[in-house]
Amino acid sequence: MAAEALGWWGVPLAVGAGAIRVSTPFLFVSLGEVVTETSGRINLGLEGTLVMGAMSGYAISFYTGSPWLGVLAAGIVGSLLGALHAGICSLPKVNDIAVGIALLLFGTGLAFFLGTPFVAPQAPNLPSIPLGFWSDVPQIQAALKVNVLFFIGVAAAPLLAWALRNTGVGLMIRMVGDNAEAARAMGYSPLTVRLWATCFGGFMAGVGGSFLSLYYPGSWSEGLSSGQGIIAVALVIFARWRPMYCLWASLLFGGAGALGPALQSVGISQGYYLFNAAPYVLTLVIMIIACSPDRTLAGAPGELSITK
Template identity: 70%
Template sequence: MDATEIGLWGVPLAILGGAIRVSTPFIFVSLGEAITERSGRINLGLEGTLVFGAMSAYAVAVMTGSPWLGLLAAAFAGLCFGLFHGWICKFPKVNDIAIGIALMLFGSGLAFFFGKPFIQPSAPDLPAIPFGAWSDIPQVQAALDVNVLFLIGAALAAFLWWAFRNTRAGLILRVVGDSSDAARAMGLNPNTVRLAATGVGGALAGIGGAYLSLYYPGSWTEGISSGQGLMAVALVIFARWNPLGCFAAALLFGGAGALGPALQSVGVTQGYYLFYAAPYILTLVIMIATSSPSRSLAGAPGELSITK
């Protein structure tokens, strides 16, 4: 069946499928950044972590033949980047935003250097669940072919939303993020908590990178991330540091990213490429809408540098 035969129904169908595919790395990176920022630290280096995670996953999957080992390698690489970021930022008068930008460039450069031998080889893909197997229409099947990482990301968002409110670890994270003095009064070490939170955030960003190289688009190239690590920071602010909000916002970003390909799939051949810029325009609009010199961001951790 040709792509245009299902008519205008192909647009929402393509947007649905695209939102699921495109949103998955956003989900993991934004959840990781939500954990990090809840502790009172911002990590702008997630773009570099995402790219290096994508390269690590692809390289290990090529060498071992296992996408799951590639996924673990990406998570470990992200953990190392996060711990390194957290360790540097514990020193006095070190700016976490400046360090994040430096690590973003460092991670990207490192990935490009070590990833050159893996541009041509083919790696095995992460598995997907064919929720559209009931249909005979290829477009429906493709739209409802859901990667397992999307489902894991949805479950993780719900778990973190619950954990932030109902567990001791969640309380510790929120106390450290809101007031270092209050945390010390409770006998907590803010640097240790932030180090752990930044490490976990980096590991989740690495998993997001593994999805890019091992499923969608499913290859390793130097421009694979397209700025998704940086856009995830805006997404967290838009979601007001709420994990469920991060999941919903990731779907919104994913749907925006799928708009151009959706129009192309139903035969729109002129101007559709302008819609490829939708995620970046949405990021800009969100940053402008959430910025105000006269009021603080609702729900923002008190120790976060962008709120001071």
């Protein structure tokens, strides 16, 4: 590893490179959930969507030989799970949070069941861009290989921020999320808007899942996600429902997730599992700090379930 070859100077490099890799699923899931929650619906089932996207993307890549078809398939499967969530939530007296938990269990269970044949076979993985071409050190070259999906996610953050503020579709989503009655008076259907917003959130979560199985770590197994879908939902609250904040928060969580392997590479193995728990500890600390009475739901859409 880069840190091992460069000594302690390699730790920041390893953490930075690891942050890019680890943050990519967080980024896609959180950006999709921003749109979903801006429309006034929360989807706690994204962990199941993430795992199902990872499995389906890996399976399609294995059968077709094209990892990009796997990414597309993962997004489509995620959209279908999003549509299922939206359809159930559109029924009278149905709670978004309860449905999300049920679909989390459904999605993970279905992925584990259908993905059993793909635990051993190796599917084609997504390519990376060699940003370390300037160096002759193999460890630096390996650390600075960045997948295209990360750049797509980085570009999507400002694009979504602009679209939500400056387009008719963005205005419609925000209006439905803030005041459904006002949206109906303007001729919009809140259920329809939330359906498409939830499908978009599911698509992004599915794509984030495909990154896990098709690039990092680049294989399919039942323990692939480690709760990243749930953490990403908490990340949206921390980011105050702003796409650009989701980008920075994802990098922060990604760096926390890369800290353990970076320190281990320079010989610090004591407390390794404690360092691996850094993303979960960070989630808890951030939620405690953010959960003051005057700041907890600052910027939250008025129709969101957690605001009522």
